Amino acid sequence: MIAAILGSGVATLDGTIVNVALPAIEQDLGGGLTAQQWVVNAYLLALGSLILIGGSLGDIYGERLVFTVGVVAFGVFSLACALAPTIGVLIAARALQGVAAALLTPSSLAIIIGAFSARERGPAIGTWTAWGGIAAVIGPLAGGVIVDQVSWRWVFALNVPLVAGTVVLVLAAVPRTPRVAGRRVDVIGAALCATGLGGIVFALIEQPRLGWTSLAILVPLVGGALALVAFVVYERRAAQPMLTLDLFERRNFSVGNVETLAMYAGLAILFFYLVIFLQQVAGYSALEAGVATLPTTLIMFALSSRFGALADRYGPRLFMGAGPLIAAAGIFLLLRTGLHTSYVTDVLPAILVFSLGLTMTVAPLTAAVLADADESDAGIASAVNNAVARVAGLVGVPIAGVVAASTLVGDTFVADDASVDAFHRVVVICAALVATGGVVGAVGIVNPRRVVEAKRCAGGQLVGVPEPAVDTGAALATAGRRIAHDPPRRAGA
Numbered sequence: 001m002i003a004a005i006l007g008s009g010v011a012t013l014d015g016t017i018v019n020v021a022l023p024a025i026e027q028d029l030g031g032g033l034t035a036q037q038w039v040v041n042a043y044l045l046a047l048g049s050l051i052l053i054g055g056s057l058g059d060i061y062g063e064r065l066v067f068t069v070g071v072v073a074f075g076v077f078s079l080a081c082a083l084a085p086t087i088g089v090l091i092a093a094r095a096l097q098g099v100a101a102a103l104l105t106p107s108s109l110a111i112i113i114g115a116f117s118a119r120e121r122g123p124a125i126g127t128w129t130a131w132g133g134i135a136a137v138i139g140p141l142a143g144g145v146i147v148d149q150v151s152w153r154w155v156f157a158l159n160v161p162l163v164a165g166t167v168v169l170v171l172a173a174v175p176r177t178p179r180v181a182g183r184r185v186d187v188i189g190a191a192l193c194a195t196g197l198g199g200i201v202f203a204l205i206e207q208p209r210l211g212w213t214s215l216a217i218l219v220p221l222v223g224g225a226l227a228l229v230a231f232v233v234y235e236r237r238a239a240q241p242m243l244t245l246d247l248f249e250r251r252n253f254s255v256g257n258v259e260t261l262a263m264y265a266g267l268a269i270l271f272f273y274l275v276i277f278l279q280q281v282a283g284y285s286a287l288e289a290g291v292a293t294l295p296t297t298l299i300m301f302a303l304s305s306r307f308g309a310l311a312d313r314y315g316p317r318l319f320m321g322a323g324p325l326i327a328a329a330g331i332f333l334l335l336r337t338g339l340h341t342s343y344v345t346d347v348l349p350a351i352l353v354f355s356l357g358l359t360m361t362v363a364p365l366t367a368a369v370l371a372d373a374d375e376s377d378a379g380i381a382s383a384v385n386n387a388v389a390r391v392a393g394l395v396g397v398p399i400a401g402v403v404a405a406s407t408l409v410g411d412t413f414v415a416d417d418a419s420v421d422a423f424h425r426v427v428v429i430c431a432a433l434v435a436t437g438g439v440v441g442a443v444g445i446v447n448p449r450r451v452v453e454a455k456r457c458a459g460g461q462l463v464g465v466p467e468p469a470v471d472t473g474a475a476l477a478t479a480g481r482r483i484a485h486d487p488p489r490r491a492g493a
Helices: 002-029 032-061 063-082 087-115 118-149 153-157 159-173 187-210 215-237 245-249 251-280 286-292 294-314 317-336 343-371 375-405 417-444 472-485
Strands: none
Touching: 002 032, 002 063, 002 087, 002 118, 002 153, 002 159, 002 251, 002 286, 032 063, 032 087, 032 187, 032 251, 032 375, 063 087, 063 153, 063 159, 087 375, 118 153, 118 286, 153 159, 187 215, 187 375, 215 245, 245 251, 251 286, 251 317, 251 343, 251 375, 251 417, 286 294, 286 343, 294 317, 294 343, 317 343, 317 417, 343 375, 343 417, 375 417
């Protein structure tokens, strides 16, 4: 349990701690907004495009081996980030960090599932998820203290002792799992997915600098789009695809993933640009910017399971429709920010309203997506939904960056009216995306056809890969009660 918590917690911690350090990184290594986006998106690109293949590697070669390799690699590339002499080296090391995270993230949950009996698994998963949330809380706070008191480089160096401790625990406590014969890695699918996402993301991030008419933008943009089309065609025909496209024929799974794409794109935009704005425009310290989003995690800790239980009782549609609309209203309140921004009157009310709407949404959304898959497909359904959430952030941040960069002077946020205007434009995009997710959920979701427990998905995709929200025992019990009240009328039914 401790090994799995530390392994996945390192990746979660890194994802939340880096945003706080972005202004300090830009000040030290340069590169402007474009470089800040690449520091985040190089990691997300590798993680989002390879997380499905990472899960299949664990199935083929054993979760213990793949998890150990992922953890060790994450530590090595974290050290490379800490020692990076230039912004280019840092971005490259961040991409390699993402590759390592794609190995360890799905394997950490698989290790817990394999180590605990069915009776113990629920509490074990709950403990794992809770500590993932704690890592998400610690990230901005630790990042703020480290950046203010020491250096942004220690944000990455902090991972090294955690990785060392994790490896010792894995070797001592996690049992070996045998290799599965007859399974192979979908290398072509992974290459097409990474090429497609990489081309599009490169074009979106570099467009403000090079312009839409530049061949350096048009070629990767068109090539990336064609690669993604080829990816879908190939996965439909592959004997052992990394992405099971048949799942998208199911209504709640498809609609839920569309809502995930819109919601998590908005979340990524908000958390990326808010901490930059607060530091570089409003004059907050790194610690103050890190603390700014703390109420979100606290509210989710307090209320996520409760809203999950309500969704179990009344169905997820109401919460998946109303939650994003409330969250979008909270985001719109950030339009009150300016050069002189009060946390208590300008930021906190927006964060509180946004957090309430987010908390209403994440558990019902994840449960609805997973419940629409058969029990045998629950694992891949969870991995697909997690990948969609990562890709949403990967694409959402540079799209908002195109709009922001059109207003900024010199591709950098500074304390002037142009930067305030750029941030407000980003806020509108973010709120529109989140609200769109609510409309999609309200119109498209139907209450599930079998028993689920949304309260077991309390953290959604924010803290890793949630347990498949399927309770087979409860489903069978419910079916038995239905048969007792309405016995089959034909023989052999």
